Amino acid sequence: MRYLNKIVFINSASVKYAEIGLDGNVHLIGTQGVGKSTLLRAILFFYNANKSKLGISREKKRFDEYYFEYQNSYIIYEIVKDNIPFCVLAYKVNGKVAFRFFNSEYQKKFFIDENNRAFENWEKTRDALGKAIYYTKIISSYEEYRKIIYGDNKGLKSEFRKYALIESKQYQNIPRTIQNVLLNSNLEAKFIKDTIINSISEDEFTIDVSNYSKNHLRDFETQIKDIRIWFKKNKKGEIVVRNQADKIIDNYRILNFLKREKKGLAINLSSRINYIEREKSQLSTNHSTENSKLEELFQKKENLKGIHLKREQKLISKIDYINKKLTEAENKQTEFESQNIKLLIEKVAKKEGLTSKKSAKIDEKNLLTSQFAEISQKYKALITQTKNQEKEFANERNAEINRYESEFGDRKSEIFESYNKLIQEIKKANQELEEKANNEVDSFIDKENSFKRDKAELKHKTFYEAEIRGCEDEKTQLNSKIQKSNTLILNSNNAKKILVKEWEFKEKEIVHNAESKVENEQVHQKKHSTEIEDIETKIRQSKSSLYGWLNDNVPNWEGTIGKVIDEKYVLFNTELSPKLIDNNTALIFGLEINLNALDNRIKTVKEYNQEIELLKAKVTEVQKSIALINDSKESSLENLNVKFRKKLNTLKEVISTNEYVVSQSEQHLKNNKIKLDEWVLKSTSEKAAVLSKIEEDLEGLSIQKSKAKENLENIIKGGDREISKKEKERAVEINNVELAKDEAIKTISTSTTENKVDADKRIKELKNQQDLELNNKGVDTERLEIIEDCLSKIEEDLSFIKSNERTVFDYEKDKRELFDKVPELRADKATNRKKQNTLKKEQRIEQEKFDKKYNQQYDIVQAIQTKIDEFNKDVETFNQFKTSDTFSSIQNDFLNKINENNCSKTAILIIEELNDRHYKSIDKFSDLRQSVNSFINNFNEQNIFRFKVKLNEDSDFINFAIDLKEFIEEDKINQFEKRVNERFSHIIQQIGNETTDLISKEAEIEKIIKKINNDFISKNFVEAIKEMEMRTQKSSNPVVKLLIKIKEFNDENSLILGEDNLFTSSETGNKNHKAVELLKQLVKELEKYKNSVLTLSESFDLQFRIVENDNDSGWVEKLSNVGSEGTDVLVKAMINILLLNVFKDNASKKFKDFKLHCMMDEIGRLHPNNIKGILRFANDRNILLINGSPTSQNAIDYRYTYKLSKEQSKTDNKKYITRIKRLVKVNTKVFN
Structure with a gap:
C-alpha cells in the first residue's frame, strides 16, 4: 500500500x-x-x-x-x-x-x-x-x-x-481533480463540465471567436465581391473584367512596344544620317576613282581586240596563200593530165634514141647505095658498121640507163630531202602542238590538283564566315544582353519582393505600433472609464452605504475612522447595518491609536464629481491621442506608400525596360536565328554548290583532260600518221620514179636487146647477102625501102617530140616548183589552221578574262552610284521629315542617342516606319484610356487590390497599366484568390479542426460520465440519495450549432474544399459557395455573441437527475433546483469522489x-x-x-x-x- x-x-x-x-x-x-x-x-x-x-x-x-x-x-x-x-x-x-x-x-x-x-x-x-x-x-x-x-x-x-x-x-488528472474538489463549491452543470474537462487534459479547450469576428472574417463580403468579379462570366461565358484587363495590358504593351520601336527607329535614323554625312564625300571620291579605272579598262579592252585581229589576220593570209598555191597546183595538174602528160613524157624520153636510130639508118642507106670495090669489103664494112651501130646503140642505151639511174638517184635524194623537210616541218608543227597539248594537259592536271586542293580546303572552309561569325557574335551579344537583362529583372523582382516585404513589414510595424499605442490608450481609457463607473457607483451608493451613514451619524468621521477604514470593501458596502455602541469614537475595536500620524484619505461627493470630470477630461485626451495616433498612422502609411512606390516604380521601370530589351533581343534573336540559319543554309548550300561546282569542274576537267590527252595522243598519232603518210607518199613516189626508171631501163634494155638481135640478124643477113652478092654482084633495093620507111617513121616521132617537148619541160618545171610541194603546202595549211584555232581559243579566254574584269569594275561603279543616289534620296526625305510632328516626338532620342554602327535600312524606310508607329501610338493611347476607364468602373476606392480609380493625367493611365500588367503577370489575382481562398478555406478547416478538437473529447466525457454513473450504482452508501445520474445533450448555443455545421461541412468536403477556389462555378465551387454562406451566417451570429472565447463546456449541455428519497429532480442543469442546500453539498461531494475515483483508476495500469x-x-x-x-x-x-x-x-x-x-x-x-x-x-x- x-x-x-x-x-x-x-x-x-x-x-x-x-x-x-x-x-x-x-x-x-x-x-x-x-x-x-x-x-x-x-x-x-x-x-x-x-x-x-x-x-x-x-x-x-x-x-x-x-x-x-x-x-x-x-x-x-x-x-x-x-x-x-x-x-x-x-x-x-x-x-x-x-x-x-x-x-x-x-x-x-x-x-x-x-x-x-x-x-x-x-x-x-x-x-x-x-x-x-x-x-x-x-x-x-x-x-x-x-x-x-x-x-x-x-x-x-x-x-x-x-x-x-x-x-x-x-x-495529470489526479492532482487537478483533487484541487478542483477543494477549490470549487459550485455544483452547476458548467462547473461539473469544467471539472470533467479539466480532468481530461491540462490544456484548455477553447475557440477564440473574437479572432474570427475581428480578424479572420473582417471585410469578408467586400473581399469576396472584389475577387468574384474576376471569375464572373457573362452570357457568352466570358469573364468581362479579365477581358478588360487583357485589353489594357495589350494596349499598354503595344503602346510601350511602339514607344520602344520609335526610340529604336530614332536611333537608327540618327545613325543613318550620321553615316551618310560621314560616308558621302568618301563615296564620291571612290566613284571618281573607280570610274577612271573603268574607262582605262574599256580602252585596254578595245586595244586587245585590235591586237587579236592582227594576230589572226597574219595566219589567215598564210592560209589564203597556201590555198591559192594548192588551187593552182590542182588546176595545172588537171590541165597536164588532160594533155596526157605521161605519154608526152614517155615520147620525149625517146628523142635521143630516135635521133641515133635516124643517123644509123642514114649511114646504112649510104652504105647500101655506095659503090664498094669489093663486095667482101663492102659487107665487111657493113658488118663492122652493124656491129659498131649495135655497140654504139648499146653504149647509148647504157648511157641512157646510167642517166636514168643517175636521175633516179638524184630524184630519190630530192624526194627524200623534200619529204624529210615536210616530215621535219610536220614534226616541228606537231612538236609545237604537242607542247601546247602537253601544256594543256599539264594545265588541266594543275587545275585538277588546284580543284582537289580547293576541295580539301573546302572541308575546313566556312562560306560567309564573316556573316556567320557576325550573326554568332550578335547572337552571343543578344544572349548576353538577355541574360544580363533577365538577371536585372530577377534582381529587380527580388529587390521588389524584398521591398514589398519591407514595405509590408514597416506597414505592419506602423499599424502594430499604432494599434499598440491605441490599445495602451484604450487601456487608459478603460481604466479611466472604470474609475468613473466606480466613483459613480460610490456616489450612487453614498446614501445607502456605510459612507452615507457615517456622513449622517458620525461627525468628523473622515479624521477618525476614515483614516483606517477600507474604502473599497467597507466604506461603500451597503450590507453592513452600522450602529453606534457608545460615544467613545476614539477607540477601534477597543483599540486606541494615534490617528494624527495618518493622512486623511476620504473624499467628499463633490471631490468625487471633480475627480469624474478630471477623468472624463483624461478620457477626452485619450480619445484625441487615439485620433492623433490614427492620423499619424495614416500619414506614416501615406509617406511609406510614397517612399516605397517611388522605389518600386524605379524597379518596375528597370523591369519594364529590361523586359523590352529581352523582348526585343528575343525578337532579334529570332531574326538572328533566321538570318544565321539563312547564312548557314546559304553557306552550306553555297559550299555544296561550290563543292558540286568543283566536282562538276573536276568532272569537266577530267573530260577536258581526257580530251586533251586524247588530243595529245591524236596530235602524236596525227603527226605519226602524217609522217607515216609522207613516208608512204615518199615511198610511193620513189617507187613510182623507180618504176618509171625501171620501165625506161627495161624499154632501153629491150631496145638494146632488140637492136642486138636486129644487128645479129643483120650481120647474118649481110653474110648471107655477101655470099649471095658475091654470087650475084647486085644492090639490095628491098633493104633500102625498109630503111626509108624506118626513117620516115623516126622523123614523124621526132616531129611529134619537138612539138610537145615544151609542154614536158613546163610540166617538169611545175612539178619541181609546184606539184612536188603540194604535200608541204597541205601540211603548212593544216599547221596554220591549228595555229588559227589555238590563237582563237587563247584570245577568247584572254578576252573573257578581261571582259570579266571590266564587268566587275562596272558593277563596282554602278554600286557606288546606286549608293550615292540612295544617300541623296535619304537626305532629301529627312529634310522634309524634320518639319513633322513625328520628328518632334523623337527629337531627343534622335539627338542624344547616336549609334556609330551603320544602319542597313534606308532613311526613307525608317521614316515611313516612324510615321506609322507615331500615329499608331496616338490611336493606342486613346484605346488605353478608354479600356482603363471601363476597367476601373468595376471597383470602388476601398477595393482589396488597392486599384486607383481616379485618374487624370496621361501618366496616371500609363502607371495604372504598368501596375495592372504587374498584377496580371505576377498572377496577383491568383495570389489574392489563393490568399482569400486559403484564408477562408483555412477558416473553414480551422473552425472544423477547432470544433473537432472541441468536441473530440465527447467520447471521453461520455465514458467518464458512464463510469461515474456506474460507480454510483455499484457503490452507493448514502441512503438519502437513491439515484444520481448525469447525461450530455447537444449544445443549445447558436454559435456552437453553427460551428458544428461548419465542422460537418468540412468533414464532408475537406478533400475538395478550396480545391478550385471560392469563386468557381463547378460542383466544387458550389461547395465552396456553401462554405461562404456558412461563414456569412457565422459573422451574423458572432455579432450577437457577447463572449470573445467559446469554451469546451459550451460545446455540450450537461443535465443531472437526482432522486433524494421520494423527490425526483428530473433532468436539470442546476442542482439548486433539487432539494435543500445540504443536498447540493452532498451531491457535490459524491460527484467529486466519483470523479477522483475514476481518474485514480485510470492513472496507474500496473x-x-x-x-x-x-x-x-x-x-x-x-x-x-x-x-x-x-x-x-x-x-x-x-x-x-x-x-x-x-x-x-x-x-x-x-x-x-x-x-x-x-x-x-x-x-x-x-x-x-x-x-x-x-x-x-x-x-x-x-x-x-
Missing part, C-alpha cells in the same frame, strides 16, 4: 510546530479563520505542487511568503510505500520553495534541536540525518517533483523512481494499491448520517477524506480529529499563531 502518511509543519503558515496524521480520514475542526483551509492547501500542495492552483487569493500573501516566512520554515510530508517510509522536505532555497527526498521516517530530531528550536539551515538537518540516511539533491522543478511522485519515469534518474506514489504517465486524499471544507452542513455515508462512499474507493468544519461530528468515523485554534504570540502581540491539537485518534481501521 502506498499513501501520504503524515504532514509536519515547522514555523509554517502561523503554525510553529504540528504533526498531522493522514493515514485515515481526518477531521479538522475550528471556528472560521483558525487555519483549516491553510492546512488543506498545504496537503493539496503535496499533490499538485502548483502554487497558483491552491485557491490563495491575490490579496493574500503569496504561498512562499506565507508558508515559508522564515529560513527555518519547513513542511515535511511522510509517505509510506510498501510499509517503508520516506519523506519529502519542502523548504525555501534562494527565495523559492524546493524539495528534497530522504530515506527515513520523520523524526523530530532531524529538524528541532534540544532547545526545541528549528534548525536554521539545511546543513544542520543534513548533519542530523547523518551518513546512514540517504537524501537526494534539491528538486527545484515542480514538474520534476510531480513526475517523481506520480511515477512518470521518462527522463528521470533511477534514484528517484523509488519515491513514486503511483506509476503513470497520465497522472497496480491499484494506493490511496489518495480528498479535501472538503465546510462539511458541517451535511446530516451526520450523510457524512458517515460519504466517508464510506470515499473510503470504499481507496480515497481518504480530510474534512473541515466548525464542530466535531461522529468522531469515530474519522481516524484523527484535530482542533485548530488561534492564540496570541508570546513574542509579538500583533501576531497570532495556530495551535493544532489532536482530540481523537481511532485505532480501529476504517478501511483495509
